[in-house]
Amino acid sequence: MAGITDNGKEHQHTITALVQNHPGVLARVAGLFARRGFNIESLAVSVTENPEVSRMTIVARGDDRVLEQITKQLNKLIEVIRVVDYVEHSAVERELALIKVNAEPKDRSEILQLAEVFRGRVIDVGEKTFLIELTGGPDKIDAFARLMAPYGIREMARTGVIAMARGTKTA
Amino acid sequence: MAKMSGAQILLECLRQEGVEFIFGYPGGAVLPIYDALYDYRDIKHILVRHEQGAAHMADGYARATGKVGVCLVTSGPGATNLITGIATAQMDSIPIVALTGQVRTTNIGKDAFQETDAIGISMPITKHNYLLKRTEDIPRVIAEAFYIAQSGRPGPVLVDIPLDVSLGKVEWEPSSYQKDPDIPSYRPTYKGHEMQIRKAAQAIKEAKRPVLYVGGGAVQSGAQAEVTELSERTNILVTTTLMGKGAIDENHPNSLGMLGMHGTAYANHAVHNCDLLIAVGARFDDRVTGKLDQFAKYAKVIHIDIDPAEIGKVVHCDIPIVGDVKTVLRELLKYVEPRPATEWNRQIMEWKRKFPLIYPRDGQMHAEYVIDEIWRVTEGNAIVTTGVGQHQMWAAQYYKVKRPRQFITSGGLGTMGFGMPAAIGVQFAFPNETVVCIDGDGSFQMTVQELMTAVVYELPIIVAIINNRSLGMVRQWQELFWSERYSEVDLQASPDFVKLAEAYGAIGMRVTKPEEVEPALREAMSQRKKPVIIDFVVPTEENVYPMIPSGQSIEQMMLRKDLEQLRASVDTDGEQWSFADQEQILKQFVEQPARQ
Ligand SMILES: Cc1ncc(C[n+]2csc(CCOP(=O)(O)OP(=O)(O)O)c2C)c(N)n1
Ligand SMILES: [Mg+2]
Numbered sequence: 001m002a003g004i005t006d007n008g009k010e011h012q013h014t015i016t017a018l019v020q021n022h023p024g025v026l027a028r029v030a031g032l033f034a035r036r037g038f039n040i041e042s043l044a045v046s047v048t049e050n051p052e053v054s055r056m057t058i059v060a061r062g063d064d065r066v067l068e069q070i071t072k073q074l075n076k077l078i079e080v081i082r083v084v085d086y087v088e089h090s091a092v093e094r095e096l097a098l099i100k101v102n103a104e105p106k107d108r109s110e111i112l113q114l115a116e117v118f119r120g121r122v123i124d125v126g127e128k129t130f131l132i133e134l135t136g137g138p139d140k141i142d143a144f145a146r147l148m149a150p151y152g153i154r155e156m157a158r159t160g161v162i163a164m165a166r167g168t169k170t171a
Numbered sequence: 172m173a174k175m176s177g178a179q180i181l182l183e184c185l186r187q188e189g190v191e192f193i194f195g196y197p198g199g200a201v202l203p204i205y206d207a208l209y210d211y212r213d214i215k216h217i218l219v220r221h222e223q224g225a226a227h228m229a230d231g232y233a234r235a236t237g238k239v240g241v242c243l244v245t246s247g248p249g250a251t252n253l254i255t256g257i258a259t260a261q262m263d264s265i266p267i268v269a270l271t272g273q274v275r276t277t278n279i280g281k282d283a284f285q286e287t288d289a290i291g292i293s294m295p296i297t298k299h300n301y302l303l304k305r306t307e308d309i310p311r312v313i314a315e316a317f318y319i320a321q322s323g324r325p326g327p328v329l330v331d332i333p334l335d336v337s338l339g340k341v342e343w344e345p346s347s348y349q350k351d352p353d354i355p356s357y358r359p360t361y362k363g364h365e366m367q368i369r370k371a372a373q374a375i376k377e378a379k380r381p382v383l384y385v386g387g388g389a390v391q392s393g394a395q396a397e398v399t400e401l402s403e404r405t406n407i408l409v410t411t412t413l414m415g416k417g418a419i420d421e422n423h424p425n426s427l428g429m430l431g432m433h434g435t436a437y438a439n440h441a442v443h444n445c446d447l448l449i450a451v452g453a454r455f456d457d458r459v460t461g462k463l464d465q466f467a468k469y470a471k472v473i474h475i476d477i478d479p480a481e482i483g484k485v486v487h488c489d490i491p492i493v494g495d496v497k498t499v500l501r502e503l504l505k506y507v508e509p510r511p512a513t514e515w516n517r518q519i520m521e522w523k524r525k526f527p528l529i530y531p532r533d534g535q536m537h538a539e540y541v542i543d544e545i546w547r548v549t550e551g552n553a554i555v556t557t558g559v560g561q562h563q564m565w566a567a568q569y570y571k572v573k574r575p576r577q578f579i580t581s582g583g584l585g586t587m588g589f590g591m592p593a594a595i596g597v598q599f600a601f602p603n604e605t606v607v608c609i610d611g612d613g614s615f616q617m618t619v620q621e622l623m624t625a626v627v628y629e630l631p632i633i634v635a636i637i638n639n640r641s642l643g644m645v646r647q648w649q650e651l652f653w654s655e656r657y658s659e660v661d662l663q664a665s666p667d668f669v670k671l672a673e674a675y676g677a678i679g680m681r682v683t684k685p686e687e688v689e690p691a692l693r694e695a696m697s698q699r700k701k702p703v704i705i706d707f708v709v710p711t712e713e714n715v716y717p718m719i720p721s722g723q724s725i726e727q728m729m730l731r732k733d734l735e736q737l738r739a740s741v742d743t744d745g746e747q748w749s750f751a752d753q754e755q756i757l758k759q760f761v762e763q764p765a766r767q
Pocket of ligand 1: 558561563588613614615641645
């Protein structure tokens with residue numbers, strides 16, 4: 001009989017959990033990952049259309065079977081209503097990033113052009129910096145950050161991924 | 172509508188939940204509750220001597236009755252002292268509600284006197300927990316706590332009650348209390364999937380070498396009749412886990428006793444060679460499976476469990492059925508056809524004859540003999556609790572129970588010190604039963620203070636200390652796997668247990684010879700007002716066998732060296748068995764994989 005942690009494959013998992021909007025739920029959910037030594041790569045939490053329900057989106061990478069076990073344990077938490085695991089982008093994933101990049105006068109038009117290509121918006125123009133807002137999948141934001149790196153990124157904040165299935169399917 | 176304090180509301184809710192006993196210990200943060208208890212007659216409060224004892228008593232009560240056990244302690248050190256007991260209950264899925272005092276809500280987070288984050292500390296060791304913030308929430312939270320503790324897969328629930336919440340007064344109508352509330356995000360599955368159940372019946376029909384592997388889930392769901400009927404109808408033999416003891420009468424010819432590390436050789440052989448493993452309310456603990464890729468390696472697996480997270484957690488499962496064991500087995504019995512006993516049954520019986528549980532009757536007072544005698548003298552009717560160690564495993568092997576909830580032991584956490592307080596909880600639940608705690612000299616000393624509790628409440632529990640003057644189980648591992656380097660396992664320096672018993676006001680006896688065992692037990696059983704401590708002085712250098720070393724398979728199973736000799740001396744039907752047969756016998760079966 002094969003132990004289930006044997007030859008598990010590693011993938012990135014985007015896990016969406018609908019939870020009761022109670023204090024402490026986040027600690028319970030995070031604890032399940034921490035106890036197994038899993039790093040949460042990103043986490044986004046906010047209330048849904050129903051103020052009693054919050055939606056958490058957790059991105060973690062790891063052994064599929066261990067993550068399956070974590071998902072089942074999540075489901076067991078009394079305050080968790082539903083859990084869906086989107087493995088390797090089977091859902092629409094979006095993130096919002098704020099990037100404060102150095103913008104010397106000589107670089108400004110170049111940066112603006114790049115931002116435009118990525119449908120970013122400059123929301124603050126300082127003497128030496130731009131603050132750019134960008135939404136998209138994590139890959140797009142990574143790519144934009146790479147392009148900005150040569151100018152010097154002073155600060156970057158990302159919301160973490162939120163995800164939703166296409167079509168009529170709901171979490 | 173009358174105004175009631177939070178403490179009064181709490182007690183009224185407990186009463187409506189049918190709580191008979193609160194095992195507890197007072198302190199500043201629970202003073203309002205203790206004040207309300209002062210003239211509350213419907214619930215009996217049991218004053219323990221250490222909060223760990225309170226948790227184990229609530230746990231023992233819950234294991235013996237199937238009802239929710241309740242303990243109550245103060246904040247800070249009161250709450251932290253409970254932790255071992257809560258974790259013990261969590262690992263064995265035992266329904267308890269732990270009520271902890273907390274500092275005032277306005278002081279939380281300010282390092283107030285005796286403040287500790289009971290919610291944070293207990294989060295990974297409870298099924299759920301609550302911090303009460305408002306007096307008016309008490310009825311809802313208590314109702315949810317009891318419902319969650321005992322429904323689905325049971326477990327401990329902690330409710331943290333700040334001082335101002337129990338002090339606060341609100342208008343409340345006791346008749347408005349709602350038991351078993353609906354919690355939309357918590358809906359356990361009780362009924363198994365019919366298609367899956369039919370598949371299981373088909374697999375049972377097709378199996379050539381099936382075995383039932385039954386765990387604590389069957390005990391919890393009260394499925395002894397169903398397990399027994401399934402076994403009798405199909406002639407499938409039953410092995411249970413430590414927690415599953417009593418899921419079938421262990422005197423039943425279809426019982427193979429316990430499996431796993433210290434399970435019977437025949438149960439382990441049966442599981443190793445089976446082609447269908449029917450796991451019923453069991454969770455494939457590593458003490459059961461040993462090396463995973465060898466465990467039941469020819470078998471298809473049916474796994475019946477109320478907890479979906481158990482399915483596929485440890486081993487691959489072919490036919491999962493999520494649901495309450497009793498409910499699922501009842502459904503399954505509608506489809507399962509009678510099956511005759513086969514060659515496979517004969518084979519297992521042969522193993523049973525070849526590898527009996529046996530010990531020498533050589534004039535020495537062996538631990539196994541003491542336990543065997545306890546079983547004989549109590550006519551197998553006692554409710555047994557244990558500590559953790561060799562004595563626990565010997566008790567599991569030799570105290571053959573008739574029914575579920577008769578063998579009460581810390582399985583998952585392996586908590587030394589569990590036995591005596593658990594026995595106290597059991598005796599409160601069943602004042603007229605014989606309750607025997609089979610304890611180790613080490614384990615006993617971990618919660619010895621609860622002897623006072625047993626004396627004060629005149630509980631006639633019998634504590635049989637299997638005194639090997641050693642942390643025997645650790646000594647065994649050091650002997651077998653650590654080159655006999657006996658590091659810190661000597662317990663020669665222990666109190667005189669007879670005098671200790673007397674100092675507490677209990678009865679103490681010492682037994683050193685085999686012929687003294689029965690009279691001592693009879694005398695102890697005739698005592699109905701006081702606990703009796705019997706110090707059974709047994710040899711130090713003895714090991715529990717059979718043993719499959721940790722993480723290994725049945726091929727590494729160690730049997731007692733004198734087994735053949737001992738068996739020859741009791742085998743009455745004249746047939747001679749040679750151990751060389753063993754390979755022949757196994758060969759008939761082991762080369763036939765179940766999955767082509
Ligand atoms: C609280 C706790 N501490 C340590 C252990 C590790 N342990 C397991 S068995 C054992 C020895 C138990 O000694 P005793 O109670 O005398 O039982 P024996 O094995 O001698 O029968 C120890 C120390 C444990 N299970 N629980
Ligand atoms: Mg000992």
